[in-house]
Amino acid sequence: MKSKIILTALLSVSLMACAQETPKVKHKKSTTSSKSNTTKVKFANVEDPICHMPTEANMKDTAVYKNKTYGFCSAYCKDEFKKNPEKYVQK
Numbered sequence: 260m261k262s263k264i265i266l267t268a269l270l271s272v273s274l275m276a277c278a279q280e281t282p283k284v285k286h287k288k289s290t291t292s293s294k295s296n297t298t299k300v301k302f303a304n305v306e307d308p309i310c311h312m313p314t315e316a317n318m319k320d321t322a323v324y325k326n327k328t329y330g331f332c333s334a335y336c337k338d339e340f341k342k343n344p345e346k347y348v349q350k
Contacts, residue, residue, distance in 0.1 A: 303327035308347035309336035324348065 299316040306313050307330070314330035320337040322329050324344045331337040340347050 300328055300330070302330040304329050307332045307336050309339045 302314045304314055312332045318330040320331040320334050322337050322340055
């Protein structure tokens with residue numbers, strides 16, 4: 260009987276700890292607008308050299324190699340490229 264009471268108390272405490280409200284975080288509003296002074300980047304590659312997905316002007320993952328900017332679909336592809344860029348650069 261004593262162990263059931265202790266177990267119930269422990270479960271109650273753990274449930275109350277999990278049920279606490281998460282803090283509300285205010286995110287900054289996006290600053291992108293038609294009047295922003297960002298420029299579209301023209302990549303040296305038409306497709307991601309690792310997974311062969313087409314590149315887009317708004318890709319976040321980029322790498323510069325021999326003064327040319329390359330676009331990638333993910334950080335993984337960018338990291339793979341950086342290991343041996345000469346293997347993936349189009350000649």
